[in-house]
């Protein structure tokens with residue numbers, strides 16, 4: 001594949017604790033994901049899926065190895081960027097298993113929040129947020145509070161939020177677990193479309209058999225190692 | 229967009245309820261401050277009322293407000309003749325109980341010489357004493373109104389005027405009588421004590437005594453020097469006005485003051501703990517949302533702002549409610565609730581500090597929370 005590498009992980013290991021109780025969640029792991037690619041990681045519970053996602057999302061530090069995101073080396077035995085939250089804001093979108101919308105903000109404000117955090121004015125943020133909600137076909141529910149949204153609607157609002165700042169990397173932990181197969185199919189179609197249009201890569205963790213055929217590549221994590 | 233405001237609006241009912249609770253707590257704190265001030269102020273009022281510079285009292289006593297003080301009737305003439313004394317007056321104090329409209333009314337009877345020092349200052353209704361007998365001027369808190377009559381001892385007195393905020397340190401409202409009437413009342417009500425006094429022969433031959441003689445000095449006369457002159461007299465001592473006020477605060481009001489002061493301290497501590505707990509709990513409930521905010525890239529200042537603004541809003545609204553409430557109910561208290569701007573200001577300061585400290589606890593927890601917790605589940 002000749003497309004640009006967005007996520008490049010070399011020799012990453014992560015262990016929790018030390019001595020007797022040491023858990024090796026990831027061992028000497030290499031992974032490259034290209035722009036426009038939609039990949040999934042599978043594996044039994046406890047195989048390190050969430051750990052890997054958290055490392056790519058700059059939420060936890062690897063024990064060793066190198067991490068490059070969008071061409072920038074961000075971890076080389078230490079974080080090279082001081083402000084990881086800003087990095088996340090600009091480059092990474094998260095889609096959670098539970099939608100994790102802020103309960104006291106309505107749908108459009110949940111999306112507008114990340115735009116305003118990135119420096120957009122209120123008006124700009126509102127306009128772009130509406131645009132995204134319309135695109136994801138939840139525009140009519142823009143003023144609804146998260147508690148009043150259906151599972152599918154909430155997940156689409158969450159996707160809109162993940163996409164708001166046009167991130168190069170979208171990380172999704174069980175993105176379709178809360179959805180029926182029809183909705184799951186729609187969401188996957190959407191993610192594929194986004195990857196193509198925004199030149200982003202999407203890395204999903206899933207157990208969901210019904211969407212396995214919608215990924216470009218599937219990785220299996222076993223005992224902290226990747227198998228393709 | 230303001231996250232603190234949005235969160236409050238989303239949980240408006242709970243926020244209002246919390247504020248209400250806090251407001252009631254503030255009301256109690258303010259009431260306690262007011263009662264404390266009222267107590268001190270009322271006690272001082274009775275000493276300040278005669279507008280004296282010097283109190284001539286029985287030797288080895290602390291004056292009529294601390295213990296029984298008896299000085300001979302003719303002391304006033306001697307004091308009036310002293311160099312530097314402009315005016316002098318004899319004065320008596322006693323507490324009596326009198327039946328009025330089916331209930332027993334406790335009154336603090338002040339006897340003074342008409343036309344001399346020691347009478348009521350500002351008559352708010354009616355007039356001052358004009359007849360030499362059987363008239364009285366009462367504090368409005370007695371419930372008496374001009375024209376009422378009341379039996380004290382064996383005589384019936386007519387209320388001719390009202391004053392305000394004049395009571396003893398126990399809260400018994402004052403009535404002013406002429407000195408002659410007050411002395412008669414004294415012997416009628418307490419003959420045994422009078423007999424003992426007479427038998428002791430400690431006081432003038434007439435047996436008529438007063439509690440103290442008060443004197444107003446000429447301008448530029450040093451009260452201490454006049455007091456020192458009096459202290460050389462046999463059986464008599466003197467207190468300057470400042471000493472008298474000091475004694476009153478220290479000996480008479482002190483216990484009550486300490487009691488209320490301590491209670492106020494406990495109340496403030498309780499309020500501080502409650503506020504801290506509320507704010508801390510408020511933050512704890514939001515930890516998952518805070519983790520999400522961190523995950524989507526919100527900087528610390530957004531998160532700190534959320535917590536601090538909410539706790540300040542809580543404190544401010546609670547305080548406001550407390551102030552509004554105490555202002556509405558303060559006049560229904562049996563004793564004076566005296567609130568001064570400085571009290572509200574002090575409480576504001578305390579609440580501000582507590583809120584900031586409590587949100588500091590919350591902020592610490594919030595900043596420690598791992599953004600990864602938002603992913604779990």
Ligand SMILES: Nc1ncnc2c1ncn2[C@@H]1O[C@H](COP(=O)(O)OP(=O)(O)O)[C@@H](O)[C@H]1O
Pocket residue numbers: 016017023024025043044045046047048049050051052
């Ligand atoms: N914070 C942690 N402290 C200690 N051990 C952990 C921690 N997080 C995960 N682990 C361990 O690391 C391994 C991989 O966990 P995880 O990445 O959550 O797996 P998965 O998401 O595939 O279920 C598990 O054995 C888990 O017990």
Ligand SMILES: [Mg+2]
Pocket residue numbers: 049050
């Ligand atoms: Mg997991």
